[in-house]
Amino acid sequence: MPTKEDLERMAMPLLAVLCGRVAEDLKASSVEADQARDMKQEWALMVASETPPSPSLEVYRDYEAKMERLKRKMVSLLAAVLPAH
Secondary structure, eight states, X not given: OOOHHHHHHSOHHHHHHHHHHHHHOTTSOHHHHHHXXXXXHHHHHHHHHXXXXXXXXXXXXXXXXXXXXXXXXXXXXXXXXXXXX
């Protein structure tokens, strides 16, 4: 399984896929599965909201900051969950 450092280097779409796998994994606790499902959905909604990208630099920076926070949450969850599977 990937290390935390490996996860930090991954692109958001791949992290979202891994969250989807955790959400569907019968071995994951319901809390972990719910968190993973919520994070994947949050990512999908954020991507959809920025398609097409905003021409405003301020809006783009806000989007990037939100994505970075979400990535940190995904990495933390996946680092804690994936080695257990």
